[in-house]
Amino acid sequence: MTASPIDLDLGRAREIVARVADPEIPVLTIEDLGVLRDVRPGAGGGVVVDITPTYSGCPAMDAIRDDIVLALTAEGFDDVDVRLVLSPAWTTDWMSADGRRKLSEYGIAPPTGRAAHSRGPIRLAITVRCPQCGSLDTREVSRFGSTSCKALYECRACLEPFDHFKVI
Structure with a gap:
């Protein structure tokens, strides 16, 4: 079974986002931390990225959001929506x-x-x-x-x- 162009783009988008470094601990990616929750298609062909903070009010979330948008737009994704997902709450188990x-x-x-x-x-x-x-x-x-x-x-x-x- 061949993947559709949308699936390929989402897979590439996830790979790009998974490499975004945590601004407070730069040896970790947001995927390592479990902060990256989902990458999915948005309305009109854009990309929606869900992230969950390690703590509510985590000051790094704005920087992470900006880094995700920069990483994706640099790779040709023009319509990027980064959403903060608070439930379920992040856990170190992730x-x-x-x-x-x-x-x-x-x-x-x-x-x-x-x-x-x-x-x-x-x-x-x-x-x-x-x-x-x-x-x-x-x-x-x-x-x-x-x-x-x-x-x-x-x-x-x-x-x-x-x-x-x-x-x-």
Whole structure:
């Protein structure tokens, strides 16, 4: 079965959008983060892109929206509509394994475990592994790090501070 021109264009549009970097953590793409939710046809032949913020009120969303529009228009997509989708709320469960690996390599402790859901026990992190030396002898310095979605930690073994991406 041969794909239609619309399917091919949407596939290409998704590939383009998937490469858009997160402005706060440039080693991650919005696809790595799970912020990119959908790329679909719009009315009149345009492209609609749905994104979900990691936090409501996330200041990076305006920059992400602009970067998506710039990336698509640079590749010949003239009619681009980027929509903010708040429900369901973003969860760290949507992050890719590759994104978690990139976070660790960048020096940010990735979220571990699964986000709390309406049923079952709520998991609490007892400790966070230092992305620099791998030690579990760490402590939370501040619930909020460089951005709202991260907490600031300190490693007691290597004495390095680091961000930890919170499980949401």
